[in-house]
Structures are given as structure tokens and as C-alpha cells.
Amino acid sequence: MKKILIILLIGISNTGFSQTMTEIDSVSYVMCDYLKNLKIENDTLKINSLYEKQLYPYLGKIEQSKTQKVGQQIYYRLQRNCVEFRNLLDRLEPPKETITRITEKPKPEISIKQLKEFKNQREFHYFEVAGDTTKVIMEKGNWTDSFSDKTFSKLTYNWINETEFELVFIESNNETRSNYSVKGDKYIYQVLSKEDGFYLMTVNIPGQVTFEKFKMYFK
Helix, strand or coil, X not given: CHHHHHHHHCCCCCCCCCCCHHHHHHHHHHHHHHHHCCCCCCHHHHHHHHHXXXXXXXXXXXXXXXXXXXXXXXXXXXXXXXXXXXXXXXXHCCCCCCCXXXXXXXXXXXXXHHHHHHHHCCEEEEECCCCCEEEEEEECCEEEEECCCCCEEEEEEEEXXXXXXXXXXXXXXXXXXXXXXXXXXXXXEEEEEECCCEEEEEEECCCCCCEEEEEEECC
């Protein structure tokens, strides 16, 4: 779907306009509201309408040399800021591992012993939407993602209660993560249970009512 966005950006005329991440986030919120109220059933037509009515007019104000970069930033920040857009992309291009989104915070079903084992575990891995494996090193308050293309992300983590910890984004040289998050962005992770070979987790972006379930593997 990222490739579709980039292809759709080709040929847009530009007049020159300066933008900040705050403004890009503002654009993403406007686009999200538009998407929520869009009365179109077909998802391909829906995303085309979103781009034609919202994205293209904004990109038309930006000098051409910055169009692709800003377009990517809007695309990824829109995913972060808009659950409806994440759902739309999942329908258009289903992830390799099913993502479950719920609006009620689940209760953990994990023992004190299992939590201790999680906290003593240093290495994990999880699967990206496209199926690639991302390795995680979690120790001494630092969280490092190592991606299949040899890029990385660095975050810090801090336990806020027995089952939850807060991740704070620092930096990344990965295209997706560096556009999806900015320094200081926070994510709340919760350990729900220990299963055969993985921990069932949720992640929540503060301010959003959606909790996404995913698996953190330890084997």
C-alpha cells in the first residue's frame, strides 16, 4: 500500500509551502475525520477519495522536491493517528499475522512467576505486517528493534505497574518507524498472558481508545 501512495503522488503540481510535524499531524486528523464520515462502501474507492479530496490539495502547496517525503510522513502519521485508516489498510492488504483491535482494555491473565520470567527475558521477536521478523533487545530500560533490512529503532521503557510498561521513541533509521514516530512519542504495552512460545500483549497509543493485541515471541 505504501507503493500505491508513492505512485499516486507522481505528477502533482506544486507551488511551495513549508510544513512542520505538528501541521502534518493536523492534516492527518482532518483526513481521519473525512474518512470517518465518508459514505463509500468500496475500500479502493474510499482511499482514492481520501487522497483526491484531502491529500492531493495539501501536497499541491508543497514544493516538488519535498512531495514524496511529506507524502510518506502523512501516510505513516495517519496510520498512527487514525484507527479507521489502519483498519482500511488492513482490509486492502491483510497482514500476515492477524491484528485484533478492541476498544475495551483487557484484563491480564498472567501469574507473578510468568511476569518475572518476562522481565528477565532479554531477547524477543515479533512479525511485521508483511511477515518480516523484527528482533527486540529489552534490557536496563532500553528497547532496540532490529529489522530485516538491517535498520533499527531505539526506545526507552519504564514499568508503570505490574503488567504495563511505557515505551518512549528516541530515534530510528528505518523508513517506516522514522515516519511513524517522532521523538517523545509514547506507547503503552501490557503483558496479558504467557502462551506456548510467546507472550500475548496489547499496545495502546495514549489518547486513543483502541488496544491492539499482538504476539511477542521468545523462542
